[in-house]
Amino acid sequence: MKTEGIHLAAVATHLPPLHPTRRAVAEGRYDEQDRQDSGIESVPDAGDTTGPDLAVRAARTALARSGHHSSDFAALLHSSVHFQGPDGWSAQHYVLRHTLDRPVTAVEVRQGCLGMLSALEMAACRLTADPDGPPAVLLTAGDNFNTPLADRWRASKLFLLGDAGAAAVVSRHPGFARLLAVGSVSTPSMEELHRGGEPLFPPGPTLGRTLNLEERREYWRREWARGVPPPMGNFADTVAAAAHRTLNEAGLTMADITRVCHIGFSELPLQASFLDPLDIDAERGIWEFTRTTGHLGAADPVAGLEHLWTSGQTRPGDHVMVIGASPGMEAGCAVVEITAPRPAHEEDARA
Known part of the structure; x- marks a missing residue:
């Protein structure tokens, strides 16, 4: 979907203390060979801080950076991967209460690790469809995988699960980046x-x-x-299709993309599922960052984009691709143009 007049006013990530993978091996939680194969050095571990509270911490920082007042917001869209709290309870309204505290709609976007990218598309649609309404939408995500129903170290060979909160302010007012196009492709x-x-x-x-x-x-x-074929399809093709369609809508090619924010897969799955389909190397992606965080669930896209911007690895005029995935299988992509330099004080750039 090509977009006009939609911006990112701010992004923020809250990363808890990092748990080194070497320590996890010493603790008997993780296998040494798996550690070496993954290439992941550490993952954030939130202890007993809830996913919604991680989202709130990130959101407060994003709101402070955005220049928007709470009355500017039309909606809050909250994403998560893991359990948020009591069954039948509304995590998104908890986040709303502790951030905007306004009588606007708060919606849960259950799209797995693609949640924030899907929410970005929804926010762009809302802000475009109602040009006379409030000019901003708040996106949040938060997960803590320290529960008996998840083992962050052994749930998958594709990734290690890291805890994080993330937030983005999507706006009709200029910010640090302009959204050029966003969309997704699925292979059901x-x-x-x-x-x-x-x-x-x-x-x-x-x-x-x-x-x-x-x-x-x-x-x-x-x-x-025993002769029963698995569901057929090539996820790398789905990733490539989402990327190239979004690039076409943005009027760009991969040659125009300065950096790519991808999800925090382990080294070989990242190469096969994202880097190879996009024909880029790890340096053009954000492996130097994701190898320290692992897979942050729905928070990955915002965490990667914030990292590039606040660390000075992008500058005004650069085009950045943000790409993610979810079960289904589905791949989502957004292309943004950086329109403002990094924050003046790097220490203010993180929640």
């Missing part, structure tokens, strides 16, 4: 890959079943061995 024939033969009812968590994507991948290995 691959939906079963993340189901792996697990029954839909009763839902696994209600029975105490943990998040174990490796177990589901192993299911398909066994099925293939």
Whole structure:
């Protein structure tokens, strides 16, 4: 979707203290060979701080940077991957109460790790459709994987799960970046890959079943061995399709893209699923950052973009691609143009 007059007024990330992967090996939580294969050096560990509270901390920083008042906001869109709090409770209204505290709609965007990119598209649509309404939408995300139903070290060979909060202020007023295009492409024939033969009812968590994507991948290995083909599709093709369609809508090519913000996969899966399909090397991506954070769930896109901007690795006129993925399978992409220099005081750039 090509966009006109939509900007990022601010972004912010709250990263808890880092837990080194070497320490996790020494603690018996992680295997040394897996550590070496992943290339990941550390992940943020929030202890007992809730996902919604991580989102609130990031949101308060983003709001302070944005120059907007709470009365400027039309909505709040909150994303998450893991459990947020009591069953039947509304995390998004908790975040709303502790940030804007206004009687606007607060919506949960359940789109897995693609949540914030999908929310960005929704915000752009809302701000475009109602040009006389409030000029801003607040996006938030927050996850803490320290629960009995998730093992951040062994849930998947594709990534290690890191805790974080993130926020973005999407606005019709100029900010530090201009949104040129945003959208997504899905390959629903691959939906079963993340189901792996697990029954839909009763839902696994209600029975105490943990998040174990490796177990589901192993299911398909066994099925293939006995002659049952797995769901067919190439996720790398989905990533490439989302990127090239968004570039076309933005009127750009990959040659125009200065840097790429990708999700925090481990080294080899990152190469196969994102870097190779985009025909870029790790230096053009943000591996130097994501190898220290792992996979931050829905917060990845904002965390990467904030890192590039506040560390001075982008400057006005640069084009940045932000790309992510979710089960389904679906890939999402946004292309932004940096319109302002890095913050004057780097120490003010993080929540």
